């Protein structure tokens with residue numbers, strides 16, 4: 001069993017909170033895993049050319065090409081995104097749009113596989129989580145757990161955070177709250193989030209190894225859920 005972790009944060013890995021949550025989920029699965037960061041990768045959104053319809057292979061020539069085999073070979077995924085402008089950040093959105101290549105005709109490349117989703121926001125992690133869960137479902141991937149947390153936002157390290165009247169930090173805490181190490185959120189120190197990540201990893205590993213789990217059965221469940229989601233029923 002191999003799990004592919006994808007960190008969708010655009011931040012340097014050392015500063016990203018979400019990549020550390022993904023790592024925590026992965027190391028608790030008890031499975032072999034690989035963690036890939038999308039940071040710095042050139043991944044265009046889907047251009048709806050439909051060239052993938054015949055063979056379920058995207059023809060757009062960018063960094064997604066090097067990731068395709070890893071996605072196909074993985075038995076499960078840990079997918080992370082972060083909140084930009086109250087939605088899923090563009091890098092992860094583009095990456096997920098390109099999973100369109102896997103879902104044509106009789107393709108069962110992803111059907112019935114499992115996932116954990118991870119989402120971080122400076123204030124609100126819910127919107128990216130909701131989108132990732134919908135994107136997984138429309139690819140007939142079952143999300144067994146979702147981990148949400150809050151992390152540092154740009155104001156904490158841009159150098160102007162305490163005084164910038166356009167920034168979230170100033171607006172939330174006012175002019176008299178200095179930015180220090182203590183006032184800078186660090187999701188790895190949030191015990192509830194890290195515990196949730198640990199539990200999500202264990203759950204993913206257990207479900208993958210369970211004798212009850214079959215991709216065929218899971219696919220049937222998800223097809224029903226997708227019909228409801230898309231309003232066909």
Ligand SMILES: Cc1cc2nc3c(=O)[nH]c(=O)nc-3n(C[C@H](O)[C@H](O)[C@H](O)COP(=O)(O)O)c2cc1C
Pocket residue numbers: 009010011015016017018019082083084085086087120121122123124125150151152153154
């Ligand atoms: C362009 C941009 C827009 C953002 N917009 C929001 C927002 O609307 N709501 C929010 O809660 N956080 C917002 N944030 C903050 C990030 O979601 C936050 O910094 C998060 O911790 C990033 O996770 P990471 O450290 O893994 O990259 C924004 C950050 C950037 C860079």
